[in-house]
Amino acid sequence: MLSRTAESLFWLSRYVERAENLARVLDVASRLSTLPSAYAGTSNEWEGAIATAVCEEDFYKAYGSATRENVVEFIVASDANPSSIRNCIEIARTNARSVRTALTSEMWEVINDAWLKMQRLKLRDIRGNELGRFLQLIKDISLQFDGAAYRTMLRTDGYYFQRVGMLLERADNTARLLDVKYHVLLPDEEHVGGGLDYFQWSSLLRSVSALTSFHWVYRETVKPWLVADFLILRPEQPRSLISLYGNMNNFLDKLAETYGRQGKSQRLVRHTYSDLQNMKMDSLFQGGLHEFVTDFLDSNNQLGAAIAEQYLA
Numbered sequence: 001m002l003s004r005t006a007e008s009l010f011w012l013s014r015y016v017e018r019a020e021n022l023a024r025v026l027d028v029a030s031r032l033s034t035l036p037s038a039y040a041g042t043s044n045e046w047e048g049a050i051a052t053a054v055c056e057e058d059f060y061k062a063y064g065s066a067t068r069e070n071v072v073e074f075i076v077a078s079d080a081n082p083s084s085i086r087n088c089i090e091i092a093r094t095n096a097r098s099v100r101t102a103l104t105s106e107m108w109e110v111i112n113d114a115w116l117k118m119q120r121l122k123l124r125d126i127r128g129n130e131l132g133r134f135l136q137l138i139k140d141i142s143l144q145f146d147g148a149a150y151r152t153m154l155r156t157d158g159y160y161f162q163r164v165g166m167l168l169e170r171a172d173n174t175a176r177l178l179d180v181k182y183h184v185l186l187p188d189e190e191h192v193g194g195g196l197d198y199f200q201w202s203s204l205l206r207s208v209s210a211l212t213s214f215h216w217v218y219r220e221t222v223k224p225w226l227v228a229d230f231l232i233l234r235p236e237q238p239r240s241l242i243s244l245y246g247n248m249n250n251f252l253d254k255l256a257e258t259y260g261r262q263g264k265s266q267r268l269v270r271h272t273y274s275d276l277q278n279m280k281m282d283s284l285f286q287g288g289l290h291e292f293v294t295d296f297l298d299s300n301n302q303l304g305a306a307i308a309e310q311y312l313a
Helices: 003-033 045-052 056-062 068-077 085-098 105-119 131-152 157-185 195-207 211-218 224-232 241-259 264-277 281-287 289-312
Strands: none
Touching: 003 045, 003 068, 003 085, 003 131, 003 157, 003 195, 003 289, 045 056, 045 068, 045 157, 056 068, 068 085, 085 105, 105 131, 131 157, 157 195, 157 224, 157 241, 157 289, 195 211, 195 224, 211 224, 224 241, 224 281, 241 264, 241 289, 264 289, 281 289
């Protein structure tokens, strides 16, 4: 496969996943904003959304404060935000067009239809009660694209690049959600385990469609260390870091078999996956969740750079 084809498949999946992640960030902020004042705390859930989306610098250049209207406009479709949901769909569709013959018709139809919907998007329609419906639409687009790829693509190198892109982006998002919850959403004076803490961690689990499965596994109330364990170290949870890296390890090994050579990306993914397999939640919390997430994000970015250098250059 040509490197530019592999690159387009890789980034196509990353941008579709990024659009879904941004929709989930807005969804959790919207849910938290509707809590009674007794549970809302002193923090601004819309500031948390901007922090999670990693776009604070661009946002505050364009807007003076993190209000609901400003944050929704910026993350959904602002021209000042190169990583808005609309731009993510636009870039995904551009990548899809460049590798049209490498996609199945089902995958192309999902992306093209999503792009057409974004062209008709009017911000005034989603600033009010329609926000929830719009966010569900974006999540459905991602699910349809992912399902189309899983059901219709040949299991060749094109499929492996597509899956690795999605998994890498999802790992980044899961880690950032955990970090922002721990450092932004919970105010300093609120005790861990209090009412505010419960509702915010529950909202985080909802944002990754994991609240029901959390109760299936633990069968008790939502607690910070259990949520962290669930989203980091439980392999049966498909959005957990250990599950994502286990799958990335498999797909990068498939690429190594296809091209007949191991490289830096295989070494890096194995190293991180091994660390996660040997990690205990007690030691993770003793070392600090924020410190763990910071190190993980650095490792995830290094893996992305290694994949680009090894296969996409």
